[in-house]
Amino acid sequence: MNNSQREIITATVPILREHGVALTTHFYKRMFSHHPDLKNIFNMGNQKTGKQQQALAMAVLAYAEHIANPGVLLPELHRIGHKHVSLEIRPEHYPIVGNHLIASIKEVLGEAASLEILEAWEIAYNQLADLMMGIEAGIYKDQTNKKGGWTGWRPFRVKEKVKESDEITSFYLYPCDGENVISHIPGQFISLRVFLPDLGLNQARQYSVSSVPNEHYYRISVKKEFNPNLNINGMISNFLHDHIQTGDLVDLTAPIGNFTLEPKKACR
Ligand SMILES: Cc1cc2nc3c(=O)[nH]c(=O)nc-3n(C[C@H](O)[C@H](O)[C@H](O)COP(=O)(O)OP(=O)(O)OC[C@H]3O[C@@H](n4cnc5c(N)ncnc54)[C@H](O)[C@@H]3O)c2cc1C
Ligand code: HEM
Incomplete structure (x- = not known):
């Protein structure tokens, strides 16, 4: 990611936060309509109450806010990684979430979402996804190596x-x-x-x-x-x-x- 993309990210975080509820509602609706199978993975109780519904998209924004120094978020990313591994989230899920998140940013921001903005967000998401997949790969490996260990259901x-x-x-x-x-x-x-x-x-x-x-x-x-x-x-x-x-x-x-x-x- 270059400096101007970093600046774009920093400048657009507050705008996306303002649209937080619209963004996350749109994101989940969009993703579930294309991938109804994912309803088996997400907590449908949370979807109804709205509780925690914002967690995923808001964590992406939090990461973007710390784009210059993502290391400060590592403890939180490890905590999320444990939750993800406990739900058997795998690398193949990340591009699905990424595509629907970026498309939702585009659809919620409308004309304000320039190509440069969308490109910068795609890079930021992919950086975060790589970090998370790396953390989760380590946790999966640990679980396999333990006596009596297994991964998945x-x-x-x-x-x-x-x-x-x-x-x-x-x-x-x-x-x-x-x-x-x-x-x-x-x-x-x-x-x-x-x-x-x-x-x-x-x-x-x-x-x-x-x-x-x-x-x-x-x-x-x-x-x-x-x-x-x-x-x-x-x-x-x-x-x-x-x-x-x-x-x-x-x-x-x-x-x-x-x-x-x-x-x-x-x-x-
Ligand atoms: C790390 C961790 C450890 C846990 N350990 C335990 C444990 O040891 N024991 C334990 O009992 N629980 C534990 N929990 C909580 C547990 O995971 C579940 O959240 C709990 O059992 C409730 O799940 P549920 O499916 O019954 O409720 P859900 O269907 O998920 O609903 C959650 C709450 O929302 C309410 N609700 C549902 N739908 C709506 C709606 N449309 N509008 C308004 N309100 C609604 C329900 O009445 C309920 O009170 C733990 C959670 C975590 C994260
Ligand atoms: C970079 C990408 C992602 C980020 C930043 C992220 C962030 C988060 C956060 C912050 C939570 C809440 C954790 C908690 O407090 O317990 C969460 C939970 C969860 N995440 Fe992710 N996530 C990402 C990718 C994914 C992917 C790819 C999937 C799978 C499709 C996924 C599925 C879930 C599920 C199922 C939960 C539990 C909450 C629920 O059931 O509704 N996440 N994630």
Whole structure:
């Protein structure tokens, strides 16, 4: 990226921020209409509430703001990388997001979006995507190299379902292949994916591993989510409580997350 492209990026960030809601709404609508399969990866609850809907596009703007010194964003990019790997985001997804983001910038800004502006944004996005793909490749490699390690979705059987309270139920999850699992670090989470017949989609959510670290199974403890003002149940937590029984299968990605307890400190 040359200096004049860097200047273009810096000058257009505030304009795009101003159009933040329009930009992200347009972006998701556009991307899902071309790639309805991606609805299986994104959280459709967030899409309805608008919560976190802006996270992806806003992170691109935040990166652009720090285009001269992207190093300051590295801790945040690692955190996002953990979330992405837990949802099995792969390099082939990045050009799809890039194309729809740049097209959305063009469509939302209209005539104000000159060729130079669009070209500079494409370069900025690709730089960020390269950085993220590199971080994620490292995390995928780490997961493969661990004892019991795997990447992507692995089928697990619910061996036990224990009601802890009116709101919380624990699920004991064992891998269907009978092999080892990664012994997690306290504080890490897994993503769990189920098929929701009402939606006709797979949906994934994150749950902290609540068992003691071991190589055979994971326990998760799920709170039934409910929005009393609108009388709306959370999709996955209620599906797990009401429909998933002992013997059923769910898909899990490997434990992940760097917000963990240090083993020595945990013992004191
Ligand atoms: C790292 C991490 C670890 C986690 N660990 C745990 C854990 O150990 N245990 C646990 O129980 N949870 C945990 N969570 C939260 C969990 O991932 C889910 O977010 C939670 O189960 C809710 O998912 P859901 O599908 O039931 O709700 P969603 O369908 O995603 O809905 C979320 C909320 O929005 C409301 N809502 C849905 N649709 C609408 C609408 N149209 N308008 C207004 N409101 C609406 C729902 O009532 C609900 O309260 C964790 C999350 C993260 C990120
Ligand atoms: C440079 C490009 C990208 C950036 C900057 C980015 C940024 C982000 C951020 C900030 C979050 C929120 C993390 C959190 O707080 O938990 C997020 C979540 C997510 N991202 Fe990305 N992302 C990028 C590319 C992608 C791609 C290519 C995909 C796949 C098509 C993707 C799919 C997701 C999904 C599914 C979530 C979880 C939120 C949800 O389910 O709605 N992202 N991303």
